[in-house]
Amino acid sequence: MxxxxxxxxxxxxxxxxxxxxxxxxxxxxxxxxxxxxxxxxxxxxxxxxxxxxxxxxxxxxxxxxxxxxxxxxxxxxxxxxxxxxxxxxxxxxxxxxxxxxxxxxxxxxxxxxxxxxxxxxxxxxxxxxxxxxxxxxxxxxxxxxxxxxxxxxxxxxxxxxxxxxxxxxxxxxxxxxxxxALVKSKAELERRIAEKEVLLREVHHRVKNNLQTVSSLLNLQAKNSTNEKIGELINSSQNRVASMAMIHEMLYVRHDLSKIEFRPYVQELTNYLITSTDNKDKNIGINLNMVEVHLCIDTAIPLGLLINEAVTNSLKYGFLDNANGQIDISLKIGDAENAYVLSIKDDGIGFSPELNKNKKSLGLKLIHNLARQLRGSVQLKTSDQGTHYQVVFLDVDRHRTIGD
Structure with a gap:
């Protein structure tokens, strides 16, 4: 102690x-x-x-x-x-x-x-x-x-x-x-704060390493599984773990230990999803149009998981073999105080009728649950011209501070 x-x-x-x-x-x-x-x-x-x-x-x-x-x-x-x-x-x-x-x-x-x-x-x-x-x-x-x-x-x-x-x-x-006395106490406080920052960075570094270890174990399990369906589920879990590990890595290497610069994070996450998903015969591009915003970790993690689910669904179901396409992700400031609007839209074929009717699919349930966790809501529009998610959410940390 x-x-x-x-x-x-x-x-x-x-x-x-x-x-x-x-x-x-x-x-x-x-x-x-x-x-x-x-x-x-x-x-x-x-x-x-x-x-x-x-x-x-x-x-x-x-x-x-x-x-x-x-x-x-x-x-x-x-x-x-x-x-x-x-x-x-x-x-x-x-x-x-x-x-x-x-x-x-x-x-x-x-x-x-x-x-x-x-x-x-x-x-x-x-x-x-x-x-x-x-x-x-x-x-x-x-x-x-x-x-x-x-x-x-x-x-x-x-x-x-x-x-x-x-x-x-x-x-x-x-x-x-x-x-x-004030100078001495200020110097002591600064020294203790510096120590705590080092320890906090080390915690984020270790959490990131542990999550990467879990991701590697899931990858090994997927490769050893002969059941294609189980392999897909494991790969989906691996992507979710990786999206959280990226946040802790960014907190470790950047100066601010409490806020995430969100656009670079989304860029890194979507690049990872493009390369990790089986898209050898597809040419899918990611277009980001996001305001420069720093979000707290309590907002960034569920929002990153939500983007992971939406982009993964688009990559898996939105484009046919040998297809060219684009996924547009935008983030803008909403009308309400501390509110943001996230839009994820692809120009693919949309969900298949079977998947669109299956409201109990894990990916869609996760997207809705994560939106509620962000004190927001999500609208899903799908057609033969693509799928469009629109999420209105609050920065949890700022909202909690003002509310308290």
């Missing part, structure tokens, strides 16, 4: 990122608040918001360990971060505050967690910038710049260092780690 492929689970990455963001941002915000209090002499709202952010964020991550709802924790953390950043910006210079870059960090954190969070935070951050600008223009009395003029360069420095570290030290490392 093949080993399962271990792919990094996205939620685990998000959980690690959430813990790292909360712990690092809380620690940095606490340090930022202390810097504001003592070296910079910033008193009031800014340091109070920093310390409150630490307590709320750590409480939020503690609740995550209890309820385990990562999305709720991420959303609440984003809201806390957004409100705290807006408060610090308003009381540290408004639209001119260097702390405004933290809004961009929050948006990046949202996208790192989930696309919907990033979109929400992006719109919220843009709205916040507009509101901060409007508040600054309105000059509301109780909103003042708490940063002393002599401390503003230092405040700008630590605000930018704070933003840069969060971007590079938290989100940057997480994104690089996730990218590396």
């Amino acid at each position: 093949a080993k399962s492929i271990k792919i990094p689970y996205k939620t685990d990455d998000q959980t690690r990122l959430m813990y790292r963001f909360v712990y690092v941002s809380s620690a940095l915000t606490a340090i930022f608040g202390l810097f504001c209090l003592y070296p910079l002499g910033i008193l009031g709202v800014v340091p109070m918001v920093c310390f409150s952010y630490c307590l709320l964020n750590l409480s939020n991550i503690t609740l995550l360990k209890k309820h385990g709802n990562l999305k709720a924790t991420a959303l609440l953390s984003g809201v806390i971060s957004l409100l705290a950043a807006i408060s610090v910006i308003l009381f540290s210079g408004g639209i001119n505050s260097p702390f405004i870059f933290i809004l961009g960090v929050i948006v990046l954190g949202g996208y790192a967690g989930a696309r919907i969070f990033g979109t929400v935070y992006l719109n919220a951050a843009m709205l916040a910038v507009l509101l901060i600008f409007i508040v600054g223009e309105a000059q509301i009395p109780f909103i003042v710049n708490e940063v002393p003029a002599e401390s503003r360069p230092h405040f700008s420095l630590i605000s930018l260092l704070f933003a840069v570290y969060l971007v590079g030290g938290v989100f940057g490392k997480s994104l690089v780690r996730s990218h590396d």
Whole structure:
């Protein structure tokens, strides 16, 4: 049994990122608040918001360990971060505050967690910038710049260092780690897929070889049989086995392992039937007029068997000794969705009256059963001017996919 492929689970990455963001941002915000209090002499709202952010964020991550709802924790953390950043910006210079870059960090954190969070935070951050600008223009009395003029360069420095570290030290490392994990998992998947393609080709090759072995055994049995009728039946079975073997051979040698290029297959099949049937005194030509179509194996096999039966019947019963004739095979797209119309017509003498009345002949029963297997229908017209089969069918694989 093949080993399962271990792919990094996205939620685990998000959980690690959430813990790292909360712990690092809380620690940095606490340090930022202390810097504001003592070296910079910033008193009031800014340091109070920093310390409150630490307590709320750590409480939020503690609740995550209890309820385990990562999305709720991420959303609440984003809201806390957004409100705290807006408060610090308003009381540290408004639209001119260097702390405004933290809004961009929050948006990046949202996208790192989930696309919907990033979109929400992006719109919220843009709205916040507009509101901060409007508040600054309105000059509301109780909103003042708490940063002393002599401390503003230092405040700008630590605000930018704070933003840069969060971007590079938290989100940057997480994104690089996730990218590396995706590259490794992609390479592993490609390697496994290549292995499976090789194995699948080998399966088709072995099936083709086994079918050819069965065909050879049938050929030996036909040669050893003194009963002409039994020999004909064995030869018919041999042709049916050969028509299936050709499909597996084409799947083995071609790039696409799921679809058959149908026209070359029909060309190869009819050439085989012409050479394998006893037509030494006949000159029968095959004319193909088919659209370029790739059919799945579930469609190609029954359709190939149907063509095998129809062409074999024409070669056996449609032409007299020393006769010249032609079998026309056409395939076109039908009117209904995913439908095709297959026409097989010869210019021979048609079925004999006895064969035409014998509705229980194996060949005709097979043709009708195969048409039903293709979710289609077949019309048979025979006269002294030849025999005409018209089959309307569906590509089974496409129909099943759309139906499901």
